[in-house]
Amino acid sequence: xxxxxxxxxxxxxxxxxxxxxxxxxxxxxxxxxxxxxxxxxxxxxxxxxxxxxxxxxxxxxxxxxxxxxxxxxxxxxxxxxxxxxxxxxxxxxxxxxxxxxxxxxxxxxxxxxxxxxxxxxxxxxxxxxxxxxxxxxxxxxxxxxxxxxxxxxxxxxxxxxxxxxxxxxxxxxxxxxxxxxxxxxxxxxxxxxxxxxxxxxxxxxxxxxxxxxxxxxxxxxxxxxxxxxxxxxxxxxxxxxxxxxxxxxxxxxxxxxx
Amino acid sequence: xxxxxxxxxxxxxxxxxxxxxxxxxxxxxxxxxxxxxxxxxxxxxxxxxxxxxxxxxxxxxxxxxxxxxxxxxxxxxxxxxxxxxxxxxxxxxxxxxxxxxxxxxxxxxxxxxxxxxxxxxxxxxxxxxxxxxxxxxxxxxxxxxxxxxxxxxxxxxxxxxxxxxxxxxxxxxxxxxxxxxxxxxxxxxxxxxxxxxxxxxxxxxxxxxxxxxxxxxxxxxxxxxxxxxxxxxxxxxxxxxxxxxxxxxxxxxxxxxxxxxxxxxxxxxxxxxxxxxxxxxxxxxxxxxxxxxxxxxxxxxxxxxxxxxxxxxxxxxxxxxxxxxxxxxxxxxxxxxxxxxxxxxxxxxxxxxxxxxxxxxxxxxxxxxxxxxxxxxxxxxxxxxxxxxxxxxxxxxxxxxxxxxxxxxxxxxxxxxxxxxxxxxxxxxxxxxxxxxxxxxxxxxxxxxxxxxxx
Numbered sequence: 131x132x133x134x135x136x137x138x139x140x141x142x143x144x145x146x147x148x149x150x151x152x153x154x155x156x157x158x159x160x161x162x163x164x165x166x167x168x169x170x171x172x173x174x175x176x177x178x179x180x181x182x183x184x185x186x187x188x189x190x191x192x193x194x195x196x197x198x199x200x201x202x203x204x205x206x207x208x209x210x211x212x213x214x215x216x217x218x219x220x221x222x223x224x225x226x227x228x229x230x231x232x233x234x235x236x237x238x239x240x241x242x243x244x245x246x247x248x249x250x251x252x253x254x255x256x257x258x259x260x261x262x263x264x265x266x267x268x269x270x271x272x273x274x275x276x277x278x279x280x281x282x283x284x285x286x287x288x289x290x291x292x293x294x295x296x297x298x299x300x301x302x303x304x305x306x307x308x309x310x311x312x313x314x315x316x317x318x319x320x321x322x323x324x325x326x327x328x329x330x331x332x333x334x335x336x337x338x339x340x341x342x343x344x345x346x347x348x349x350x351x352x353x354x355x356x357x358x359x360x361x362x363x364x365x366x367x368x369x370x371x372x373x374x375x376x377x378x379x380x381x382x383x384x385x386x387x388x
Numbered sequence: 389x390x391x392x393x394x395x396x397x398x399x400x401x402x403x404x405x406x407x408x409x410x411x412x413x414x415x416x417x418x419x420x421x422x423x424x425x426x427x428x429x430x431x432x433x434x435x436x437x438x439x440x441x442x443x444x445x446x447x448x449x450x451x452x453x454x455x456x457x458x459x460x461x462x463x464x465x466x467x468x469x470x471x472x473x474x475x476x477x478x479x480x481x482x483x484x485x486x487x488x489x490x491x492x493x494x495x496x497x498x499x500x501x502x503x504x505x506x507x508x509x510x511x512x513x514x515x516x517x518x519x520x521x522x523x524x525x526x527x528x529x530x531x532x533x534x535x536x537x538x539x540x541x542x543x544x545x546x547x548x549x550x551x552x553x554x555x556x557x558x559x560x561x562x563x564x565x566x567x568x569x570x571x572x573x574x575x576x577x578x579x580x581x582x583x584x585x586x587x588x589x590x591x592x593x594x595x596x597x598x599x600x601x602x603x604x605x606x607x608x609x610x611x612x613x614x615x616x617x618x619x620x621x622x623x624x625x626x627x628x629x630x631x632x633x634x635x636x637x638x639x640x641x642x643x644x645x646x647x648x649x650x651x652x653x654x655x656x657x658x659x660x661x662x663x664x665x666x667x668x669x670x671x672x673x674x675x676x677x678x679x680x681x682x683x684x685x686x687x688x689x690x691x692x693x694x695x696x697x698x699x700x701x702x703x704x705x706x707x708x709x710x711x712x713x714x715x716x717x718x719x720x721x722x723x724x725x726x727x728x729x730x731x732x733x734x735x736x737x738x739x740x741x742x743x744x745x746x747x748x749x750x751x752x753x754x755x756x757x758x759x760x761x762x763x764x765x766x767x768x769x770x771x772x773x774x775x776x777x778x779x780x781x782x783x784x785x786x787x788x789x790x791x792x793x794x795x796x797x798x799x800x801x802x803x804x805x806x807x808x809x810x811x812x813x814x815x816x817x818x819x820x821x822x823x824x825x826x827x828x829x830x831x832x833x834x835x836x837x838x839x840x841x842x843x
Contacts, residue, residue, distance in 0.1 A: 211797050243795035
């Protein structure tokens with residue numbers, strides 16, 4: 131593994147990004163080590179989803195300052211597909227619907243794109259069956275068109291299925307918990323926990339503390355107005371749950387209102 | 389057909405009444421046909437060339453085309469076996485559907501035809517139109533020009549006056565042909581080709597018939613001209629699956645009118661594919677002429693570079709209790725223009741009509757490609773179910789980002805979107821060879837964007 135000094139997987143430094151000329155990220159700093167799971171919490175509009183999208187290279191956002199280094203490589207120089215092949219993954223809050231492209235076909239193309247050696251159809255089939263079982267998905271699911279007509283829960287499950295299939299080094303989960311009932315949430319958490327290990331890192335972006343009961347984070351960060359304003363252990367998440375985001379605003383938001 | 393003895397006037401640039409007379413004499417035609425051709429020529433001469441002021445030609449500019457500058461006739465050698473056909477044609481055949489009968493028109497002449505013995509024994513006739521005129525004059529005389537008459541439009545007039553080669557298929561009552569029948573039209577001279585297709589499917593019979601157009605020309609070559617007419621008669625309770633696969637070289641100007649007539653409880657499934665040519669104009673008209681008749685109309689087109697691809701469709705509900713369902717999907721990239729104009733017409737008395745029409749277009753890239761979509765309804769009966777819909781959109785950057793975030797390179801992601809888009813049509817095609825051919829053609833179109841050609 132090149133340039134992975136001291137197990138540092140992801141390093142975001144002074145990241146500024148804007149959309150349509152409006153600055154959303156105003157200097158984000160974040161470090162995630164190999165094997166760690168971090169949670170980023172924050173109120174609506176704090177820039178959490180923007181951070182997730184910018185890390186993966188969403189074309190509508192422009193990075194104006196700062197850097198993202200993943201596994202020793204400068205991510206900002208890479209196209210989204212190159213980032214994926216380097217080992218990054220984003221579970222989308224609102225995944226696109228792709229009519230006419232089946233889940234199986236999509237996954238086959240994606241898995242073979244990130245792997246150095248292509249899987250033969252039998253290996254692919256077995257892998258898919260195995261991962262769908264973990265996600266409690268019916269085999270017929272693979273024949274449906276990608277996200278077309280999926281319920282909110284099915285879309286989220288499908289995102290985690292892709293996570294399992296692609297087996298990345300770093301997963302960014304953008305509000306994967308929102309809109310899920312408790313059963314679906316548990317299935318999603320189970321998928322993520324399946325990945326957990328010394329070679330896997332994750333950044334969980336969430337509005338609520340709820341998912342952190344099922345996926346225990348190593349670090350919790352709080353985001354407000356385009357910056358990470360405070361960080362701590364998992365107790366910070368509980369504190370947030372008790373005190374609410376108004377507390378964060380009072381504590382860290384003064385004088386930063388734009 | 390002999391390569392010798394083609395009158396000089398047919399081999400020289402220009403079209404005239406002398407050319408019509410010489411062609412008819414050269415083909416040794418009965419006088420009624422000579423008279424038909426001459427009448428068609430008179431109509432052609434009387435009819436002004438359509439302009440963009442005509443409703444049917446509002447978006448397709450043909451003002452530069454000088455029809456009369458083309459050489460009207462080009463001969464080709466007779467061959468006995470498929471192995472003697474031009475290599476490119478052999479390749480088309482090899483990659484095409486398995487066929488139970490085959491006819492190859494090379495330029496203005498039929499170069500070979502073959503029918504499985506088993507089908508011959510059942511009375512099936514498949515031959516070029518001139519042979520059909522000699523051997524089955526009654527039925528040809530009764531049906532030829534019945535659906536695409538000489539006064540349909542200016543191009544139909546010319547097609548009637550100067551058609552040559554062509555194909556005639558007759559499927560006798562109750563005969564079910566399982567393996568498709570295939571006709572190829574191959575053009576390797578700078579000149580014109582005026583093929584006609586006449587298909588008669590008798591009561592209770594069923595067949596699949598494919599017209600495929602191809603040529604080696606490129607956009608750097610001089611223009612060539614293809615002007616066709618297709619007449620499809622489907623009898624009571626009979627079934628016809630008709631495929632038109634237009635994949636001409638880029639120097640061809642293609643005009644074609646496909647019209648069908650359906651008997652009681654008959655069904656016609658048409659698939660019209662337009663990929664090649666510099667300019668391609670196809671009229672597709674399904675006549676729902678008897679109760680219980682059913683027409684599925686599928687269309688697929690993909691225009692790139694400076695191509696213009698224009699389809700005008702008509703679902704003509706004349707009889708009551710008939711059903712039609714149209715789905716045309718097209719893509720455009722670079723500076724290409726596509727036009728879809730579709731009309732559902734429900735005539736007085738055509739109660740209990742069930743008619744649907746959908747046209748969807750995909751614009752690729754951010755260049756100057758354009759798709760025109762004009763769906764129309766004209767309903768003169770009160771107890772009908774009709775709907776139409778039309779959409780035109782671009783490949784969504786959000787969709788591409790989603791797929792790229794899974795490691796799929798942009799070009800592959802675009803391919804998936806386009807294949808997904810056309811999948812709604814291709815998934816309804818039951819012919820494996822046609823489907824594979826289409827997939828390859830679509831793939832080639834996606835892979836050859838103008839930037840990449842330059843790079």
